[in-house]
Amino acid sequence: MSGAKVIMADVFGKSYDALDGSVQPQVLQFIMKMQRDPDSNGLNLKPPKGAKDKRVRTARVTDNYRAVLMHYADRIYYLVAVLPHDDAYDFAANILFDINKVTGGIELINLGSLYGTLSGQPKAADIAPDTPSLFAGVSDADFERLGVHTSIVPALREIRSEDAVLGIVETLPKLARDVILCLADGMSVEEVWEQVSSLAATSDKVDTQDYEAAIERPATKEAFVVTGDFAEFGRILTEPLSAWRIFLHPAQRALAERKSPYKGSVRVTGGPGTGKTVVALHRVKALAERLPAGQAILLTTFTTNLANLLKSMLKDLGGAQLLAKVDVRNIDKVAYGTVKETFGAEAPSRLKDGEILNRWIELSQEQQTPRFDGRFLDAEWKQVVLAQDIRSRDEYFAASRAGRGRRLNRPERAQVWSLVEEFERRLDREKAAGVTQLAVQAARIASGWSDEERPYRHIVVDEAQDLHAAHWKLLRALVPEGDDDLFIVGDAHQRIYDNRTSLSAHGIKIRGRSKRLTLNYRTTRQILAASLNLLGDSKFDDLDGSPEHLRGYRSVLAGARPETTGYRTPSEEMTALAKRVDIWQQEGIKPHEIAVVARTHAIADSAVQALRDATLAAVKVEDYRVPDPDEGIHVMTMHRIKGLEYRAVAIVGAGAQHMPLPSAVTPETEDRLQCAADVRREQSLLFVSATRAREQLSITWSGRPSHFLGPRVSG
């Protein structure tokens, strides 16, 4: 008997992740058996009784677990779930497969979960029984035209609150989910058609019986991993988190895969987890596919760690072939590369920001100028002198000091300038330069190039909020002005380095080409609410001189409420940490899916110790190294967790004495605006850390809680 082709539905990943480690290998065995002979007795492949869809099958994986599949054509099966015996039968009875009339793709509709979620909704006390359905103004024909399956519509008619919408959207097929969220947001049917459904629509005529044609359409490939390759199955199953990278939401797809070029630079903003990095990676891929021979693309970000992460994600997305067309480097490396190319062995050595700050502190102490402390001088140098590439005392006297909160009179300016000269002289003598200083030098060099000499055809920037003015000048000069020159992705709420600037000041024009993503795919609504609470009512500017906001930012995922708990002493807090992490593990979260995050290395180190004392495997995640999965729980600083995500995150040491960290904040008396910016940055660090959590979040402290935790906690 010949074998079968097994294709994986994207929803399969969810049930697979929930399986016990002893059952997961059996799933691969099962797929292998199906591929060899689906009719073998041991598999017991059969249609379940009472199924709504006659093509649904169940098959034996182990004595207690059954697979649910869709038999869509001769010897071709979609694997949808592997569940405990009874759950598998319930599930199988209530699912439907159909070809979407708009996208032409195959859809899985889970009516059991849809109605189960609706009936489980607590009846909100403030909703009067005669409140009309939220979608009363949308006719059945409208739903059909927008691509919502008719079987879903009766459930939609029962929805009378935004909460109920968020409750059910997770259970809907992708297009229906997007349509419903937009309608609930107040968009008209016409707007939803233009902004969502028409973008997802296939150009060919849809025959809802023709599964052969449907399997080839992009919408099917978004919802199902169309592979029959056994090795590929193994790879996808062992890397469940990376499987998403091949799917895009219509709003993301519209940005990333746009066929006609953008007439200049584009900026994409959005809260944490809205898929900005995903969009940036897909944009790189789309640009690389039509890149003229001999031209190059730069994909850059702020830190080396994030650049390494982007590199491995890009490889996941497009393999070595794509990677070969793209230069993936963090911005300091880009700058240093430019300086080295020009000066060769004469190029100065590189000093990191921390080393530069220490030198300013030393100089301020040496010069006995108690009126200017090291932190103030460091910021003045970076944000005024280097940001405007000031090279003389006269230029400094005439310079704008916008954003600085301490006024300087002429004698004070003269004093600061002589300190700047002394500082730069010392670095020159040492043949060293700070990383920001090198970016200034690189920008100067590249600004003198002709368009033919500029090395890149396109530049894509992730984590743009952290880049310095000199970085923007440099990037502007590395690519000729024109279609699709810069694609910029960032979120001002996640600014954790002290760089603030405006893109237009550097000749990067994004007016009219600025887009925002609002749907969070990473964190649950509960974690999102707790994270937003950490920002309080702080104000953030976008990358172009306007206020930034998170309006409409929401998640479709629901989960447990985050915990916030205070302890009397650090040792009590650490003992509780070990207990909490142990419980997470007992609940099935693997050690390397858990992160413990602290503001300082010292607190992180004590967390590692506490976990090991409790016989839990833990590893400190340092720069430039990603631990192996078997090294245990990942413990790191808040700066290090930027850009990563974990199923569970425990933030420790969130007490008033560490958040904000006193040594990271300029005293208010020294510079009022700088002090406020420093505090906001500390707040963003906590926000970034909390938004790394996908399912579970705990925030703890000893002594008094940080005021960032809000009045309810910190009193």
Ligand SMILES: Nc1ncnc2c1ncn2[C@@H]1O[C@H](COP(=O)(O)OP(=O)(O)OP(=O)(O)O)[C@@H](O)[C@H]1O
């Ligand atoms: N279209 C999608 N479908 C399903 N999941 C998605 C999609 N886009 C993004 N995700 C999920 O959301 C997570 C966050 O995506 P990504 O890291 O690109 O967001 P981000 O906006 O760059 O986040 P941050 O700013 O917090 O670093 C991804 O790991 C992925 O799990």
